[in-house]
Amino acid sequence: MGKRSVIPFGPQHPVLPEPVHLDLAVEDEKVVKAIPQIGFIHRGLEKLTETHDYQNYVYVAERICGICSFGHSLGYCETIEQMMDVDVPMRAQKIRVMLHEISRIQSHLLWLGLTADAFGFESLFMHVWRLRENVLDIFEMTTGGRVILSINKVGGLVRDISDDVLSQVESKLVSLKDEYQQIEKTFLSNSSVKSRTVGVGVISHDQAENLGMVGPFARASHVNNDVRCLGIGGYRLLSDFVPILDTTGDCYGRIRVRCKEVVQSIDIALEMIRSLSSGSVSVDVKGPIPDGAQAVNLLEQPRGECFYYSLGNGTQYLERMRMRTPSSENLAGMVAALQGCDLADVNMIILTIDPCISCTER
Amino acid sequence: MTVKQNYHSIDVSQILTTAQKEKDEGRRCIQICCTTTDDGIDVMYSYRDFNGFSGVENFVVHGLSKGDEIPSIQEFFPSQFPFENEAHDLFGINVTNMKLDFEGNFYKLGEDAPMTVISTEQLKRKERAKKIAAAMKAKQQKQNAQQSPVAKKETSSPTQQSPGTNNKSSSEKKGE
Amino acid sequence: MFFTIIGICIGSVLFALLGYLIGGFVEGCDRRISARMQGRVGPKIRQPFWDISKLFKKEKASTNPSENTYITCALVLLVISGGVFFAGSNLLLSIILSTLSTLFFIMAAYSSRSPFSTAGGAREILQVLSYEPMEYFMAIIFYIVIGSFNVITVSLQPQPLIVYGWPVFIGMLFIQLVKLRKSPFDLSTSHAAHQELLQGTLTEMSGPALAKAKLMHWYETVLMLGWTAMFFLDARPESWIVAVVAAIVAWFLDIWIDNNFARVKWQSMISWCWGITLCTSIVNFIFVSLL
Numbered sequence: 058m059g060k061r062s063v064i065p066f067g068p069q070h071p072v073l074p075e076p077v078h079l080d081l082a083v084e085d086e087k088v089v090k091a092i093p094q095i096g097f098i099h100r101g102l103e104k105l106t107e108t109h110d111y112q113n114y115v116y117v118a119e120r121i122c123g124i125c126s127f128g129h130s131l132g133y134c135e136t137i138e139q140m141m142d143v144d145v146p147m148r149a150q151k152i153r154v155m156l157h158e159i160s161r162i163q164s165h166l167l168w169l170g171l172t173a174d175a176f177g178f179e180s181l182f183m184h185v186w187r188l189r190e191n192v193l194d195i196f197e198m199t200t201g202g203r204v205i206l207s208i209n210k211v212g213g214l215v216r217d218i219s220d221d222v223l224s225q226v227e228s229k230l231v232s233l234k235d236e237y238q239q240i241e242k243t244f245l246s247n248s249s250v251k252s253r254t255v256g257v258g259v260i261s262h263d264q265a266e267n268l269g270m271v272g273p274f275a276r277a278s279h280v281n282n283d284v285r286c287l288g289i290g291g292y293r294l295l296s297d298f299v300p301i302l303d304t305t306g307d308c309y310g311r312i313r314v315r316c317k318e319v320v321q322s323i324d325i326a327l328e329m330i331r332s333l334s335s336g337s338v339s340v341d342v343k344g345p346i347p348d349g350a351q352a353v354n355l356l357e358q359p360r361g362e363c364f365y366y367s368l369g370n371g372t373q374y375l376e377r378m379r380m381r382t383p384s385s386e387n388l389a390g391m392v393a394a395l396q397g398c399d400l401a402d403v404n405m406i407i408l409t410i411d412p413c414i415s416c417t418e419r
Numbered sequence: 420m421t422v423k424q425n426y427h428s429i430d431v432s433q434i435l436t437t438a439q440k441e442k443d444e445g446r447r448c449i450q451i452c453c454t455t456t457d458d459g460i461d462v463m464y465s466y467r468d469f470n471g472f473s474g475v476e477n478f479v480v481h482g483l484s485k486g487d488e489i490p491s492i493q494e495f496f497p498s499q500f501p502f503e504n505e506a507h508d509l510f511g512i513n514v515t516n517m518k519l520d521f522e523g524n525f526y527k528l529g530e531d532a533p534m535t536v537i538s539t540e541q542l543k544r545k546e547r548a549k550k551i552a553a554a555m556k557a558k559q560q561k562q563n564a565q566q567s568p569v570a571k572k573e574t575s576s577p578t579q580q581s582p583g584t585n586n587k588s589s590s591e592k593k594g595e
Numbered sequence: 596m597f598f599t600i601i602g603i604c605i606g607s608v609l610f611a612l613l614g615y616l617i618g619g620f621v622e623g624c625d626r627r628i629s630a631r632m633q634g635r636v637g638p639k640i641r642q643p644f645w646d647i648s649k650l651f652k653k654e655k656a657s658t659n660p661s662e663n664t665y666i667t668c669a670l671v672l673l674v675i676s677g678g679v680f681f682a683g684s685n686l687l688l689s690i691i692l693s694t695l696s697t698l699f700f701i702m703a704a705y706s707s708r709s710p711f712s713t714a715g716g717a718r719e720i721l722q723v724l725s726y727e728p729m730e731y732f733m734a735i736i737f738y739i740v741i742g743s744f745n746v747i748t749v750s751l752q753p754q755p756l757i758v759y760g761w762p763v764f765i766g767m768l769f770i771q772l773v774k775l776r777k778s779p780f781d782l783s784t785s786h787a788a789h790q791e792l793l794q795g796t797l798t799e800m801s802g803p804a805l806a807k808a809k810l811m812h813w814y815e816t817v818l819m820l821g822w823t824a825m826f827f828l829d830a831r832p833e834s835w836i837v838a839v840v841a842a843i844v845a846w847f848l849d850i851w852i853d854n855n856f857a858r859v860k861w862q863s864m865i866s867w868c869w870g871i872t873l874c875t876s877i878v879n880f881i882f883v884s885l886l
Contacts, residue, residue, distance in 0.1 A: 062710055062714075063710070064714065086714075086861075094521075095501075096525055096526040099528075101533065104533065104534060107538055107540070107541045139422070176857040177778040177779065177781060177856075177857050178855075178857045179629075179633060180632055180633040180634075180855065183634050183635055184633065184634055249857040249858075249859065250857050252859065252863065253857055253858070253859070253860075266447070266469060267497070268498050269447050269448065269449070269496055269498035269499075280469070282469070287472045289422055348548070348552065351426070352422075353422055353465065353475050354422055355422055355467075355475070364450050366450075370545055371549065372544045372545060372547075372548040373544075376454065376456070377454040379450070379452040379454075381449065381452070385502070386450075386498050387498075388498070388500070389498040389500060392519075399860065400714070401782075401858075401860045401861075418526070
């Protein structure tokens with residue numbers, strides 16, 4: 058009979074990208090129970106609709122999280138445009154999709170580095186983050202910012218991207234794809250990686266559906282909930298989109314799904330660049346939001362399906378802005394996956410969920 | 420393409436039955452959202468299907484106030500625990516029978532139910548907006564009203580001269 | 596006997612001084628080479644010396660004052676173990692003293708009563724369990740081939756130990772990874788606080804205690820390199836050069852494996868280490884008895 062001890066995991070933990078606290082009841086290196094606690098980074102951002110009018114609120118929305126920054130500004134702008142019946146020009150929609158897919162690449166590369174570091178593979182961590190620097194350079198070339206881009210506004214984009222910058226972006230993406238595929242092959246075929254991740258934290262297809270999981274976390278258990286298939290917003294312009302699914306439902310499956318999604322995102326971004334036509338990138342949106350106007354929007358962020366809801370009250374300020382982020386949906390799945398795992402696997406399981414607690418708490 | 424969405428109003432007693440029905444039809448609850456409105460707190464449950472997409476179904480319970488009780492749908496959808504705890508912490512709505520209940524400690528807040536507090540600037544803005552909207556509506560109605568009597572006069576006596584010419588003729592007569 | 600004790604004392608003092616310099620230099624090169632393997636520039640070679648001096652200047656803040664006592668005992672015992680080895684004295688005594696030093700280190704980890712260092716201490720016990728048998732088999736094969744436990748007798752042999760002791764040498768190379776706490780076997784303590792137990796046994800140590808723990812790591816590295824070099828020494832003076840080169844190659848191999856493998860769980864560590872210990876020892880015994 059082993060002795061039970063409670064190991065506090067987080068909120069300050071070098072391996073976690075975000076502050077989440079877990080009390081792990083451990084018996085002989087096996088986790089018997091995991092009780093999550095969040096709330097360390099609640100900033101009350103949804104209440105800021107009272108002080109920032111709907112045009113200015115984009116700047117608040119994109120600061121919900123540093124990793125999913127562009128996704129939030131895009132989702133917010135699309136929601137308001139839907140509510141006010143605004144037709145965004147085609148060029149702006151394509152550039153938005155391109156930047157969002159590049160944002161997805163950046164998020165997955167960050168995640169891949171942290172996962173490699175979590176089980177002691179420091180050299181892979183460094184190499185992947187070096188590749189990520191190329192992506193951040195692309196952002197700086199096109200929008201001027203590396204993390205918070207501030208290029209979305211209600212009605213389109215703040216500024217256009219010139220053709221020679223776009224051709225530079227295209228060549229950078231092509232070289233990134235080659236380098237990345239070599240690293241991906243090494244990582245996925247490494248025996249020590251497989252020994253640590255295969256069969257760990259398994260969640261079956263039915264469990265995934267019952268727990269309402271979203272994103273690559275669920276797609277590894279063969280649940281197709283990729284919002285990009287629904288053709289919302291700029292994503293209806295994609296020629297052919299097939300979501301990446303895996304059947305194993307363990308940590309290795311989730312790693313594989315995200316690794317393949319990087320390549321898919323590079324292809325989508327290249328497709329958008331090559332099919333761009335000239336035109337304007339914004340329309341003027343003025344005036345207050347009609348009283349009682351409401352809209353719901355869905356967006357596939359790197360971590361999963363994100364839900365936006367807005368309600369107007371006749372003024373320039375929104376009555377309510379709701380952003381339900383994918384990590385909030387995945388919390389129940391995370392607690393289920395941690396049940397009965399080894400202490401050494403706790404890092405791994407939490408990281409394969411890709412928690413973005415800043416988004417969860419806003 | 421805009422997202423297909425439907426809004427239905429329901430009662431507190433229908434929350435559980437709606438959740439059961441949506442689950443049986445293969446949809447899942449994707450979020451629970453509370454809004455503070457002039458008539459009280461609204462709670463919105465959004466459902467979406469697993470396979471394919473027929474739209475987001477939103478069921479709204481209107482007119483709750485701080486301290487009211489609503490039943491938890493965590494038995495059908497365990498992933499909703501963050502939102503039900505959030506409803507309690509930020510809006511003061513008591514959610515009963517929660518499977519994972521943080522008892523008010525989900526977010527460590529400085530004051531109770533901060534999202535129910537409406538600042539004075541916001542109230543003033545809304546009042547002003549309502550006045551402007553009411554004034555514009557009244558102006559619109561007045562314009563509509565003015566246009567219709569003029570049309571009636573023109574149709575009934577087309578030979579009637581304008582008052583100006585009548586005056587002129589009388590003054591001319593006087594002057595002679 | 597008297598001269599042996601004098602020899603051990605002189606050896607310990609020399610090991611304390613030279614081991615510090617060589618250990619620090621080796622650690623600096625380790626960090627630089629690892630950084631280059633990871634595509635970074637890396638710190639200067641003198642960086643570990645600056646780190647240790649900085650740690651000694653810090654305030655003594657520990658959860659339990661006895662932790663300092665245990666770490667000091669561990670360091671002193673390790674220095675004596677190195678002194679015994681480099682003075683050419685009894686190999687078995689050197690092994691036992693180094694294990695005793697690790698046990699004091701484990702006690703230091705347990706003394707702080709934090710869940711991270713306690714779990715790290717438990718893992719460190721498992722690590723000792725994994726590598727200890729191999730060290731004893733190495734000493735036994737040494738005795739069988741050379742006829743004495745004294746290390747100095749190696750320099751009187753016509754041929755190096757590696758000729759008859761190559762299976763045990765392979766086993767030694769493997770468990771060196773565990774003893775030096777290199778990935779894939781850095782379960783109890785990683786060199787950066789990147790695992791689920793934060794930094795494991797070193798989590799609650801700070802200031803002078805952490806400096807002593809780091810010094811212990813340097814001395815262990817030098818001792819391990821010494822054990823590796825011992826396999827290549829014989830009566831010829833050029834064998835010294837071969838020994839140094841072999842030690843450097845083994846050290847470089849350790850760094851390469853550290854950078855390219857993920858951490859394993861304790862069950863795999865024990866099964867791998869015991870498996871290799873059994874195989875290499877049995878092969879060596881058969882080999883030696885046939886000749």
